[in-house]
Amino acid sequence: MVSVKKIQKVVVLGTGGTIAGTAASASEQVAYTAAQLGVDQLMAAVPGLDKVLDGRQLLVEQVAQLDSKDMDHATWQLLACRCAHWLAQDDVGALVITHGTDTLEETAWFLQSVLQPHKPVVMVCAMRPASSDEADGPQNLRDALVVSAQPSAAGVCVVCAGVIHSARDVQKVHPYRLDAFSSGDAGPLGWMDRGQVQWSSVYARTALQTATLANSVMTFDVQQWPAVEVVLSHAGAGRRVVDALVQTGVAGLVVAGSGNGTVHHVLQAALKDAEQAGVRVRLSTRCIEGRIVGSSRWPDMAGLSPVKARISLMLELLAESSV
Ligand code: ASP
Numbered sequence: 001m002v003s004v005k006k007i008q009k010v011v012v013l014g015t016g017g018t019i020a021g022t023a024a025s026a027s028e029q030v031a032y033t034a035a036q037l038g039v040d041q042l043m044a045a046v047p048g049l050d051k052v053l054d055g056r057q058l059l060v061e062q063v064a065q066l067d068s069k070d071m072d073h074a075t076w077q078l079l080a081c082r083c084a085h086w087l088a089q090d091d092v093g094a095l096v097i098t099h100g101t102d103t104l105e106e107t108a109w110f111l112q113s114v115l116q117p118h119k120p121v122v123m124v125c126a127m128r129p130a131s132s133d134e135a136d137g138p139q140n141l142r143d144a145l146v147v148s149a150q151p152s153a154a155g156v157c158v159v160c161a162g163v164i165h166s167a168r169d170v171q172k173v174h175p176y177r178l179d180a181f182s183s184g185d186a187g188p189l190g191w192m193d194r195g196q197v198q199w200s201s202v203y204a205r206t207a208l209q210t211a212t213l214a215n216s217v218m219t220f221d222v223q224q225w226p227a228v229e230v231v232l233s234h235a236g237a238g239r240r241v242v243d244a245l246v247q248t249g250v251a252g253l254v255v256a257g258s259g260n261g262t263v264h265h266v267l268q269a270a271l272k273d274a275e276q277a278g279v280r281v282r283l284s285t286r287c288i289e290g291r292i293v294g295s296s297r298w299p300d301m302a303g304l305s306p307v308k309a310r311i312s313l314m315l316e317l318l319a320e321s322s323v
Contacts, residue, residue, distance in 0.1 A: 008093035009057045010148055011086045012141075014039025015064040015079065015107075017100025019137040021129035030176075032129040034067035034100055042098060042130065045138045052145045056093065061086075068100025071107060073222040079107070080114050081218050087117055094120040094148035098141070101125045101172055101180055104158060108167035109308040112156035113315055114217045120153035123167075125160055127178050136161065136178050143192050150197050162192040164199075171305055173288060184289045216322035217315070226251035226317035230306045231271075232286060233263045239270030246273075252280040252313045256306035261285050261292035268297070280317065284309045 014020065016035030020042060023032035039060045043049065049058075063082050064075045079097070086092050095117075099107055108123050115121070124144035126137035144159040156167040161179035169183035183189075190199040227250045231241055245253065253274060257263045261283045263271065275281050283298040284306040285291070291303030301309040 007055065007057050007091070009059055009089070009091050010053070010094050010096060010145065011059045011061065011092055012039055012043060012096045012098065013079070013082060013086075014042065014060065014062045014098045015068070015075070015100075016066040017068050017098060017104075017125055018129055019098050019100070019124065019126035019140070020065070021126075022131040023129050026131060026133040029128045029132050029134070032131070034129075035065045037130050038062055038065075039098055042137065042141060045130065045135075046141045046145070047138055048142065049145075052142055054149065056149065066100075068103040068107070071100075071103040073225055076107065076110050077218060077222050080111060080214070083111060083115055083117070083121060084214070084218060087115065087119055087121075092119070094122065094153070096141070096144045096148050097121065097123045098137075099123050099125050101127060101160070103307075105167075105170045105172060105181075105305070106307050106311060108156050108158050108170060109304075110311050112167035113312060114214050115156070116214075117156065118154050120148050120150065121156045122148045122153075123156065123158045125158075127160075127176065127180055146192070146195065147190075147197055152199070157189055163188045164190040164192075164197070168304070168308075171288065185291075216318055220318065220322065226314055226321065228252035228254065228310050228314040228317065230254045230256055230310050231267070232256045232306075233258050233267050235264075237264035237267040239266055239273075242267065242270035242274055246277055246279060250274075250279055251317050252282070252310075254282045254284055254301070254306050254309045254313055255298070256284050256286040257292075258286060260294070261296045261300060263297070271298075280313065282309055282313050 018034050020037040021032045021034040022036040122144045124140050128135050158165040158170045160181050165183045169186040173182045174180040281298045283300045292300045
């Protein structure tokens with residue numbers, strides 16, 4: 001009897017973004033419309049696709065088609081369900097997700113928190129539209145496919161401009177540059193070197209934890225997800241925003257403090273009142289790099305950026321409300 005080697009599949013899920021964007025001319029790199037091409041068209045433009053697949057079977061699925069500035073909880077829920085579906089198949093070795101850059105770090109953290117996948121889930125993007133004669137999407141996609149085939153890869157990561165970032169640390173730090181992402185003080189997980197992955201030494205210690213209840217996330221009506229908002233401390237900060245949010249029944253607030261998590265005294269008073277009213281308050285810093293050190297008035301979510309702290313607090317509250 002001939003033994004048939006099980007062919008591993010890689011599934012590419014499309015969600016839109018600039019990587020699928022088009023402009024009126026090939027020289028236009030700023031005035032374009034995101035989310036125009038299907039994920040199958042994106043794959044067709046990947047240089048040397050057969051070689052990079054190296055015998056793996058490619059499947060594609062268009063999960064959404066949006067500019068990621070408009071990302072919403074319903075799309076997150078759908079995406080988490082589709083990822084869970086594919087990750088559960090034994091012959092699927094990895095997922096690749098095409099996504100816009102604007103909220104990529106939030107979706108990456110959301111998926112990591114909810115799925116905590118043992119297989120690689122590689123998120124990929126572009127800073128130039130697919131119609132550009134200098135499009136960066138095809139090469140980024142190629143790199144993402146290479147990363148997805150690494151035997152040691154696991155969990156959600158982001159690949160852009162030859163750099164591999166963890167879902168936890170990645171942040172968009174530039175509105176235009178091709179290399180628009182940074183992992184800050186943590187440093188990247190690795191990088192591409194002549195088409196091959198080089199892991200950095202931080203890769204081994206990126207254990208990600210957050211309160212999760214994957215089942216609730218995938219089944220609860222998103223309208224019932226706890227409302228958690230980010231408020232910013234700044235010169236002249238008042239209490240109007242916090243008071244209005246409390247009135248609308250917000251369940252949690254993440255304050256993006258200045259510097260080492262300092263909060264304007266007027267905003268602080270409003271947050272204390274919100275806490276008294278049952279709202280859960282968490283602290284983060286609006287500083288792009290570093291994390292809050294020393295003790296602070298509110299827990300700081302282990303150095304997560306404000307937008308990722310919002311996701312973790314929402315999941316924490318969701319987990320509590322579903323037990
Ligand atoms: N607005 C676009 C998006 O996030 C930007 C990009 O993909 O670079 O979908």
